Each structure stands twice: as structure tokens, then as C-alpha cells.
Amino acid sequence: MKAAVYSRVVCVPLAVLASLTAGYGRASAQTPTSGSRSGSGPHVRVELIADRARPGHGMTLGLKFDLDKDWHIYWLNPGDSGGPPVATWTLPPGMMVAGIEWPAPERIDIGGLVNYGYHDSVVLPVAMAVAADARMPPGLAVKTSVRWMACSNVCVPGKADLELRFPLGAGEQAHLDDWQAAIDDARRRVPGPAPASWTTSASSTGDTFVVDVLTGTREEAAVFFPLETSQVNDSAAQIATPLPNGVRLTLAKSNQLAKVPAVLRGVITLPGGRAHEIEAAVR
Numbered sequence: 001m002k003a004a005v006y007s008r009v010v011c012v013p014l015a016v017l018a019s020l021t022a023g024y025g026r027a028s029a030q031t032p033t034s035g036s037r038s039g040s041g042p043h044v045r046v047e048l049i050a051d052r053a054r055p056g057h058g059m060t061l062g063l064k065f066d067l068d069k070d071w072h073i074y075w076l077n078p079g080d081s082g083g084p085p086v087a088t089w090t091l092p093p094g095m096m097v098a099g100i101e102w103p104a105p106e107r108i109d110i111g112g113l114v115n116y117g118y119h120d121s122v123v124l125p126v127a128m129a130v131a132a133d134a135r136m137p138p139g140l141a142v143k144t145s146v147r148w149m150a151c152s153n154v155c156v157p158g159k160a161d162l163e164l165r166f167p168l169g170a171g172e173q174a175h176l177d178d179w180q181a182a183i184d185d186a187r188r189r190v191p192g193p194a195p196a197s198w199t200t201s202a203s204s205t206g207d208t209f210v211v212d213v214l215t216g217t218r219e220e221a222a223v224f225f226p227l228e229t230s231q232v233n234d235s236a237a238q239i240a241t242p243l244p245n246g247v248r249l250t251l252a253k254s255n256q257l258a259k260v261p262a263v264l265r266g267v268i269t270l271p272g273g274r275a276h277e278i279e280a281a282v283r
Contacts, residue, residue, distance in 0.1 A: 041158025094134025104275035
């Protein structure tokens with residue numbers, strides 16, 4: 001699994017996409033209302049939302065999860081246990097979706113096991129594109145079947161079949177500003193590539209990896225989320241040591257590590273809500 005999972009899709013043509021959220025003028029008053037755009041499972045509520053099509057941004061769908069207190073769902077690498085949400089899409093001809101864009105997760109300690117995931121509320125953005133020659137009839141439906149695992153001190157699976165009809169009806173359009181804000185916030189938290197000025201390196205020493213991330217400024221804290229499983233001991237404490245021009249992370253190796261990797265790939269989160277993908281060659 002590589003950091004490329006975070007790549008984004010520019011959705012075109014804009015005129016077609018804009019008509020889906022804005023409606024078809026007078027005809028939009030007769031547009032069928034959305035089907036089941038929300039669903040639920042034990043301790044979880046999920047909703048299919050969309051933002052407004054905008055120049056240079058295209059359209060983005062969102063899977064919005066709201067969780068009961070002390071419950072969480074998972075990032076693409078779940079850590080010690082669990083598994084990430086999976087969405088299967090049913091789309092009209094000429095419409096395409098990219099994979100889920102994953103906001104930076106958090107470390108969630110449950111009885112000594114550390115998971116990577118989200119609690120309270122999270123939106124998982126999904127970019128949508130329309131082929132240039134596509135014809136979009138009124139009343140088309142975007143459908144998805146979503147499966148997830150929710151955990152606290154126990155884990156329970158969940159599933160929901162969601163549907164959003166376009167052009168959006170008056171009820172859905174009334175939510176667009178809130179949906180737009182939620183999706184924009186989620187996309188800001190999706191880790192981007194590390195700045196070109198950064199340098200990263202890693203060394204394998206005994207039972208640990210030592211990763212230096214030189215950002216050009218002293219970093220007081222950092223957390224590393226591996227993109228590959230069975231390389232880092234997820235439940236072990238991470239040691240972040242500030243450097244004059246960055247930070248050093250000492251990570252315990254996984255006891256399932258069969259061979260030292262050539263590269264450590266992951267996401268690093270830093271104070272101020274910063275999150276970036278990094279790749280550190282291991283020496």
C-alpha cells in the first residue's frame with residue numbers, strides 16, 4: 001500500500017457537475033427526492049453527502065460517520081486490529097469515483113492495543129468525475145453499499161446501502177452549505193506530499209527504526225502512522241525527539257517483521273494540524 005492512495009481526481013466537465021447540485025432550472029422542482037441517503041448500525045450513523053461543483057475542484061462526495069461516545073472506526077491501516085470502511089459504488093454510465101481520501105487518523109488505545117482511526121464524527125471524501133461525453137438525465141442516482149467495523153471494548157460490523165439522487169431536491173440543497181464545509185474540512189486534513197524542502201531518512205537498529213524528518217524548523221512533537229502493516233509495532237509508544245531543524249522518531253519494530261524494508265512509508269502528523277506523507281529510505 002503506497003502513499004499514492006491520497007492522490008486526488010480533478011472532476012470534469014464542470015458544467016455537467018454543477019447541474020447536478022444546482023438543479024436543472026425550472027425542471028428541478030419536479031426532481032425526485034433522494035432515496036436512503038443515511039443509514040445506521042450499532043453505535044454508528046452514516047450519511048452520503050455531496051459538495052457543490054466548483055471551478056478547479058469538481059465534485060466530491062462524502063461518507064459522513066457519526067459515532068457514539070468511546071466508539072471508533074478505522075483508517076486505511078487499522079493498526080493492531082479492525083479494518084477500514086469499504087464502499088462499493090453503483091453509478092450511472094459515464095460517472096466515476098476515485099478511492100476514499102483518508103484524513104489523518106489518531107492513535108486510539110484500547111486496553112493496550114493501538115488502533116489508527118477516528119472517533120466522534122468524520123467525513124471520508126470521495127472524488128467524483130463525469131466523462132466529457134456523458135449525458136446526465138434528471139433523476140439519476142448514485143448508490144453505495146458501505147461496510148465498516150466499529151469498536152470500543154468490543155467490535156461490531158455494520159452495513160448501510162445509501163443513495164443520493166441528482167439533481168438534488170430542495171431538502172438536500174438546504175444542507176449543501178453544511179455538507180460543503182464538512183467535506184472541505186475533511187479534505188484539509190487529508191495528508192499531502194511532504195514539502196520538497198524536507199529531507200527524511202531512517203535507520204534500522206536492533207529492535208527499532210529511527211526516522212529523522214528534517215522540516216527546517218524545530219518540531220516539538222510528531223506521530224507516525226505506517227502505511228504498511230507488520231513493520232512497526234503499533235501498540236508500542238513512539239518517542240519523538242525534537243531536533244533543531246526537525247524531529248526524530250524512534251519506532252519499535254513489529255514482531256511480525258520478516259525483513260527490514262527498503263523504505264518506510266507513512267503519514268506524519270505535527271503540531272498545528274499538519275499532516276504529510278513521507279517516505280524514508282532505510283539504511
